[in-house]
């Protein structure tokens with residue numbers, strides 16, 4: 007199949023000059039055609055220019071295992087294709103907000119993170135440079151009618167969680183529509199990365215989303231390694247894989263507990279809360295940090311694993327496995343729990359496909375997409391992890407998928423620890439090549455993470471684009487609430503457990 | 512029901528004995544920092560250059576500011592600083608986070624007696640996440656799990672600021688959260704305290720200098736307890752809290 011993109015495998019860099027620069031209409035048509043044929047939009051962003059932006063679309067094809075990139079120039083504005091390709095609706099709003107040019111014909115044209123554009127004085131909504139830009143200040147969707155009421159929650163919520171604003175349009179208990187407005191955690195990550203890398207860059211990468219430190223660092227390392235042509239030792243790849251699966255285990259365990267807690271089933275909730283900590287401690291055995299800070303660096307890993315630590319980890323893993331199985335089995339054998347999980351917060355496969363959902367949320371709807379299999383990277387090239395799907399797209403499906411994935415991760419880590427390749431842990435990093443585009447996809451525990459770096463002639467970042475899985479998936483949560491009881495929101499929310507900071511950047 | 516009881520027996524009692532008994536932290540855990548003799552030999556400038564976050568400086572002798580430190584492995588690679596596994600990092604005043612070679616050790620002080628008798632046995636916090644990466648929130652949440660069981664000390668995180676004695680701040684305070692933070696602070700009845708949890712809340716952490724954030728809560732609200740770390744280990748958080756309410760004193 008010929009596509010008007012420059013295609014290459016995951017974790018590669020190509021000269022930016024080889025990326026087709028299409029005429030705007032052809033570019034948009036190419037995105038429409040590709041998504042019709044099952045390609046996904048992994049990232050879509052703008053590089054601001056004097057007259058507008060250079061639009062850059064990164065698509066991925068699971069069937070072909072390739073990534074495709076194309077660009078086009080937009081002057082003053084760009085046409086929206088969100089009505090035809092719903093999965094780009096948020097990307098288009100992001101481009102508008104960052105580059106200061108409107109997406110013409112966008113059905114839902116509002117700010118995403120509530121900040122000024124990258125170009126001083128230019129604003130997609132025509133706001134004056136001295137107008138304050140306040141988060142959550144915009145036109146919300148409204149349902150009219152005598153018996154309709156609106157419930158607004160946040161930004162500060164009841165628990166120890168990140169800020170966000172949620173508006174429910176309700177008819178009695180039933181939710182007609184939920185609108186989610188974020189941006190409160192916006193701390194200028196992407197803007198701060200331009201001109202890099204510098205010594206602080208890895209730390210910003212590790213803190214894009216704290217619970218996904220390894221997932222984002224793996225993507226950053228792949229980008230850097232592609233640009234510098236570094237060969238990563240197999241032992242380092244294995245250690246990265248172990249860390250990534252530990253991250254998945256810790257978070258899935260925490261979520262299984264939180265889901266149990268939200269249906270009022272306290273045994274699993276309290277056991278899992280503790281077992282999650284056991285997985286975090288395993289990551290700390292690897293590198294001293296429960297979140298894997300400082301473990302991955304371009305070229306490899308900073309900490310090797312000694313015999314003593316390896317044995318320690320194997321013992322901890324076996325103990326945590328027993329505890330986790332014991333805690334989670336309770337859910338399946340408690341009918342009152344199952345009846346709360348089943349048919350709650352359902353997302354259909356078609357909706358999931360249209361919105362471009364990723365990770366467990368997509369797999370729970372029966373979409374078999376997983377970067378570890380579709381675009382294998384690092385250790386997964388030689389040690390695949392079996393993919394898990396479910397079919398109902400409800401809370402129960404998302405819970406089951408998490409549990410089964412956790413089991414696969416336990417097996418994977420065990421095998422990797424047992425048969426850890428010999429050799430060094432860090433390859434020599436060279437200089438970054440200039441005028442290149444590098445793309446890395448990884449499968450974080452929430453789903454596909456996409457990092458794109460475009461370098462200038464001196465090898466500095468002209469643009470560094472980060473797409474957290476939450477960017478695709480928040481819309482899925484909004485859809486899951488349609489027709490539900492508003493009191494089911496916490497449960498639906500936990501079953502997705504999306505990142506605010508990863509989205510807000 | 513029977514299954515749940517059997518599971519409970521299998522899982523056992525898991526609440527740690529701390530503070531009666533010490534916490535066990537992995538060998539590679541990076542706690543309270545010490546300068547190596549190499550640091551003085553290498554001179555301040557080389558050490559300062561080893562830290563990408565400006566935590567090490569050498570104005571009148573070499574110092575490490577734990578408020579800016581991310582406890583990353585970078586400077587240990589340069590062999591100037593060594594991290595012990597000592598988790599006691601929290602301090603009462605900002606300048607007490609500064610570590611000097613052979614300098615005095617500062618641990619967090621208890622609240623002044625009046626306040627302590629008022630809230631020392633039942634301390635409630637309203638948490639506001641104001642930017643950052645959510646790791647501080649995650650490790651604060653851990654304290655409420657059965658392993659740590661914060662409730663046994665009378666400390667709790669509550670839903671409403673009206674029920675709170677203090678504000679718990681994480682994150683560098685993004686511009687988009689500044690107003691919500693101040694409104695929450697105002698809604699807490701006095702007398703009230705503020706805890707800055709983590710490198711971001713103390714000085715901006717990895718986001719220091721970002722035009723979209725405010726480099727921490729210092730300067731916006733008066734801080735009563737600083738807990739360094741990126742994120743702070745739950746043990747570091749608990750140590751600070753227990754010192755604040757006078758449950759642990761001295762070394």
Ligand code: SF4
Nearest residue numbers: 562566580581583586
């Ligand atoms: S640990 Fe990291 S942040 Fe702290 S002083 Fe060393 S280099 Fe700086």
